[in-house]
Amino acid sequence: MDRHLEELVNHVPAWLQSGGQDRDVAVASRVRLARNLERRRFPHRLETKEAREICVVARGKLEDYFDGGTVVEPASLGPAERDLLVERSLASRDLLDAPRPTLALFDRAESLGLMVNEEDHFRLQSLTRGFDLTGAWNQILPLGRALGEHFELARHRKYGYLTACPSNVGTGLRASLMLHLPALARVRKPLSQVLKTAQRSYLAVRGVHGEGSQALGHLYQISNQRTLGTDVSEQIQAVAEFGRQTMNFEREVRGAMLRDAGHKEQLIVDVQESHQLLKTAKKLTTAQALDALSMLRLAVLADLKEALDGSTFPPHKLLHLCFRLRPGHLQARLGSELGPEARDYSRAKEIRDALRIPFEEEA
Template structure:
C-alpha cells in the first residue's frame, strides 16, 4: 500500500454509494415538480446530519451545472433529470451528494492520491447516519435496490483517476486488462470521446456490485492498481533507456509552449499538460503536481467561459485559456 499512497501517477480516488428511498418513484419516472419537492425533503435530512454542506439547486444554476458536467461529477443520466437535480458539497473531505440523478441519492467522496479505505470509511459513516433518518430501498437477499441493475447489491462504486502517458503512447491501454477479470473493472478516458483519452488521464472503476463484499472489492482494486502502475513503470523504464534525451526535450518543449503561448485549444492544452505532468512525475521538471492539476481544471471550457463572464466565442476562449495557463505556470494567483 505504501507504493500506492506515494505514487505520483495516481491523481485522485473516489468512493460512491448509490441509494434509493422506499416508496418513492425512481427519478427516471418522476415529474419535475415531484422531483424538486423530493430533493428539498432529502436536503433537509442531510443538513440535519452535516450542516456545513452548500446546496445547489441545479434547475436554477446553469453555471454550476456546466462545471459539474465538464468535470464529470455529473453523469449523462443527469441531463434527462436536470430540472430536479440538486447538488450538495462540503469542502471538508471533498464530500458530495447528488439527488435525483440516476438514483435518488449518490454519496461521493473524492481525495487526491490514493487512500481508498479511508475515503470509504468517510462515506460509509455518513451513509449509516442518513439511513437512520431515511428508509432506504433494501432487500435482504439482493441488497440495496436501484434503477440501474449495475448498482444493485452494495451500491458501491470505486473510481481511481490515473495518468498513463507511456502506456497510451505505446498503444497498450487496450491490452491492459488482458490478464485481469474484465467483468469486475473497466477503464475509460477522463477527457475524450470514441475511445480517446486526451491528456492520457483514465478512470478505473468496478462494474460489479453483487457477489462480492465491499472489503473484497477494495482488495481487488488495490491489486489491480498496483498491476496498472507497474505496467506503466515498465514502459517508462524501457522508453528512458532508449530515448531519454528525446523524452526530456518533448517535456521541456511542452512546458515552454504552455508558459509562452498566446492561443491554446482545449485538447492541445490537455496533451501538453500531460507531458508536463510526466516531467514532474519523473523529476525532470521542478513543478508541483498540484499546479498542473489546477491548470488542467481551469483550462476546461466552463471555467474559461466563467472567467470571460459567459463568453462563447471560440477565439476568445482560446486566448483566455492561454492567459490562464501562463498565470498558473508562472505562479500567479488564479
C-alpha cells in the same frame, strides 16, 4: 454566476492538493454509493411534484452533514455553471440535464457530495487524494449510515440494495481510481493490455468523467463493474489491486523509456515541443493544453531537466491546471460565457500566467 460557484474557481479541492500516497500516478480515489427510497418510483418515472418533495426532504435531513458546504439546484444554473460542476466531479451530466427537480450538495473541501434524483434517488460520493480507497470508504460511511437512519431504503433480502440500473444492484458501490498514465499512453501495446485485463476482471477504464468521456491529459479512471455477488471489501480490494498493478506498470514503462536511448531522446523532443507550444501558442484547445501539461508532468517525474530548459513545475500544480483550464472553469473565472475560440485564447494566457512562462512570438 451563483456566488458559491464563483468561490469554487479559486479554491483547490482537498483531493487535488499536494500530498497523498503514490501521487506520481494516483491522482484521486473515489467511492460512490447508489441508494433508493422504498415504495417510490425510480427518478426517471417520478412526477415533478414527487421529485421536488424528495429534494426538499433530503435537503432538510442531510444538509447539516456537509459542514456548511453548498446546496445547488441545477435548474437555476447556466451552461458555464453546469460545466464547472461536472469538471469538479460535483455533479453528473445526467443530474444537470434531468427534466425533473434535482439537487447537489457538497462540503467545503469538495470531499463529500450527494446528488438527489439523478439515476437513483441518492448518489453519495467521497473523494480523497492519491491512492486511498480505504480513506474514501471511511469518509462516506457516516453519510451512508445517516441516510439509512433518516430514510427507508429499497433493499431486497437476497440481492441487496435496489437501483434503477441493474448493474448497480447489490452493494450499489462504485470504487474508482483516477490515474495519470502518460508513459503507458505513449506505448500503445501496454495500454491495450491494461484495458483487456480490466475487462476480464470486471473493471472499467474510462476518462475521468466516466462513461463516454475522453482521457484528456492521459487521465484515466478505473472502477468496478460488478456490485452483485461480492461484498464491499471485495469490490474495493479488486479496484485497489488492479490500480496498484497499473501504477507499477506505468512506472516500469517510464523507467524503460529512460533507459532506452532512442525512446529517451524522442521523449525529450516531445517534451520540448510541448513546452514550446505553451510559450508561443496564442490559443489552445482543452486537449492541446492538457496533453502539453501531461508531458511536462511526465518530464518532471522522470527528472528530465534537460527537456525543460531549467524550468521547474510542481507536479501537483500541473495536475490542478488540468482541471482549471477546462471550459467551465475558464468562464467562471472570467465571469461570462465564452465561445470555443474565446476560451482557447483565454486558456493560452491562463496557462502561461499560472506557470510563469513568458510569451514568445513564433519565429
